[in-house]
Amino acid sequence: MSSILRTKKIALVDCNSFYVSCERLFNPKIRRKPVVVLSNNDGCIISRSTEAKVLGIKMGEPYFKAKDIIIKNKVEVFSSNYSLYGDLSRRVMRTLKRFNSDMEIYSIDEAFLDLSNFPDQDVEKVGKEIRETVLQWTGIPTSIGIAKTKTLSKIANQIAKKKQSGVTSLIGIENLDPVLEKIEINDVWGVGKQLTKFYQKHGVYNAKQLKNKSNSWIKKSSNVLSSRTAMELKGIPCINLETTTSKRKSCVVSRSFGKRVERFQELKEAVANYCLNASEKIRSESLVTKAITVFVRTSPFQRNYGYYSNAKTIDFPIATNNSIEIVKAAVTILEGIFKNGYQYQKAGVMLTGLSNANDKTNLFSSEKDEKISSLMRSIDNTNHRYGRSTLSVASAGVQKRWNMKREYSSKIDTADFYSLPTIRAI
DNA sequence: TCTGGGGTCCTAGGACCC
DNA sequence: TCTGGGGTCCTAGGACCC
Numbered sequence: 001m002s003s004i005l006r007t008k009k010i011a012l013v014d015c016n017s018f019y020v021s022c023e024r025l026f027n028p029k030i031r032r033k034p035v036v037v038l039s040n041n042d043g044c045i046i047s048r049s050t051e052a053k054v055l056g057i058k059m060g061e062p063y064f065k066a067k068d069i070i071i072k073n074k075v076e077v078f079s080s081n082y083s084l085y086g087d088l089s090r091r092v093m094r095t096l097k098r099f100n101s102d103m104e105i106y107s108i109d110e111a112f113l114d115l116s117n118f119p120d121q122d123v124e125k126v127g128k129e130i131r132e133t134v135l136q137w138t139g140i141p142t143s144i145g146i147a148k149t150k151t152l153s154k155i156a157n158q159i160a161k162k163k164q165s166g167v168t169s170l171i172g173i174e175n176l177d178p179v180l181e182k183i184e185i186n187d188v189w190g191v192g193k194q195l196t197k198f199y200q201k202h203g204v205y206n207a208k209q210l211k212n213k214s215n216s217w218i219k220k221s222s223n224v225l226s227s228r229t230a231m232e233l234k235g236i237p238c239i240n241l242e243t244t245t246s247k248r249k250s251c252v253v254s255r256s257f258g259k260r261v262e263r264f265q266e267l268k269e270a271v272a273n274y275c276l277n278a279s280e281k282i283r284s285e286s287l288v289t290k291a292i293t294v295f296v297r298t299s300p301f302q303r304n305y306g307y308y309s310n311a312k313t314i315d316f317p318i319a320t321n322n323s324i325e326i327v328k329a330a331v332t333i334l335e336g337i338f339k340n341g342y343q344y345q346k347a348g349v350m351l352t353g354l355s356n357a358n359d360k361t362n363l364f365s366s367e368k369d370e371k372i373s374s375l376m377r378s379i380d381n382t383n384h385r386y387g388r389s390t391l392s393v394a395s396a397g398v399q400k401r402w403n404m405k406r407e408y409s410s411k412i413d414t415a416d417f418y419s420l421p422t423i424r425a426i
Numbered sequence: 427t428c429t430g431g432g433g434t435c436c437t438a439g440g441a442c443c444c
Numbered sequence: 445t446c447t448g449g450g451g452t453c454c455t456a457g458g459a460c461c462c
Binding site: 046106107108109110189190191192193194195223225 | 440441442443444
């Protein structure tokens with residue numbers, strides 16, 4: 001049959017409690033215990049094992065609020081270790097690529113696969129094979145949902161999470177209404193807090209009800225994104241698989257401080273460090289930036305003690321990825337927005353209007369530029385070999401009292417050969 | 427007294443995602 | 445006492461132009 005008549009079959013592979021699973025890989029003692037992983041600065045809970053979810057610990061909950069439950073139930077706590085998670089993520093994605101299907105890496109722990117080339121009746125079996133392979137090769141457990149559209153595969157995935165087999169296919173089911181009826185509106189992909197409120201006001205409480213709303217009503221009262229979501233619930237693909245990794249459009253580096261910061265000098269050091277980090281990132285992707293924004297703010301949770309938040313942007317005359325130039329601009333902005341007498345909690349830099357460094361319009365125009373560019377290259381190489389910030393600029397400082405809090409780090413580095421886990425063949 | 431209308435481009439802010 | 449970080453896209457509204 002022609003490919004036009006063939007149904008789309010999209011699989012969503014999602015790693016279960018990904019960060020927790022990563023930590024468990026290197027620490028078998030916590031396999032069946034409740035475990036949570038904290039965000040930067042040990043601020044919030046961002047990954048929970050099933051056992052931790054059962055205890056009522058909420059996603060995104062501030063750590064200090066959950067501390068009572070955590071201590072009482074001897075929950076294992078970890079500070080986040082992004083280089084470890086990133087490394088394991090790459091291993092999972094490499095394994096998925098072996099299945100030779102079109103693939104979109106959607107986030108650190110999720111990927112969509114196009115399984116349209118398999119016959120309808122085979123996809124569930126294929127799903128199980130993928131799941132077993134990933135588990136065996138990387139040690140990471142996944143859930144897989146398969147359906148005609150991305151939005152439906154998200155729903156299939158939610159169902160798969162609750163099943164022993166970890167795989168759910170909605171392919172070949174004539175009437176999905178009984179399934180969609182059980183999915184609360186806020187659990188639909190693309191429906192957040194605000195839309196949930198809006199839909200509920202209009203009597204839409206589950207996925208089936210949204211599916212049955214008229215497209216024109218949705219478009220008129222919300223926007224095209226919402227109408228796409230509803231179409232996808234009907235089984236009509238509107239959101240394509242993004243198989244080519246397009247270049248990013250912006251780059252943000254921001255951190256909350258381990259301690260409140262009041263002095264300009266310390267703020268300047270922090271911002272300079274974020275700039276070095278961001279410019280190195282865009283250089284590694286051969287990008288240049290058109291503008292930089294710097295922002296500072298005090299804690300939004302203590303608005304009564306004098307809240308202050310400000311941001312400003314500077315445009316570069318010529319798009320650049322030169323650390324020195326970027327730090328200079330950032331410091332200029334900071335001088336403009338810094339105010340004495342506030343306890344700053346967070347600062348960040350944002351590089352926007354990114355474009356390809358090799359574009360004709362961005363060509364280096366002078367010998368001096370060529371020198372700077374080669375200087376940047378050698379800084380990056382040295383830092384890569386001897387660890388970040390071996391080479392830095394003067395304003396970046398050395399004390400870093402504002403640095404993050406990470407009390408519960410597992411200190412596992414997969415670049416260190418001896419901490420690699422051994423995966424047994426089953 | 428009374429002051430058009432429509433197009434384009436840009437930006438800030440909001441909403442969403444993981 | 446203690447509340448993450450990094451993205452994308454859309455829309456409304458202002459500036460500007462003819």
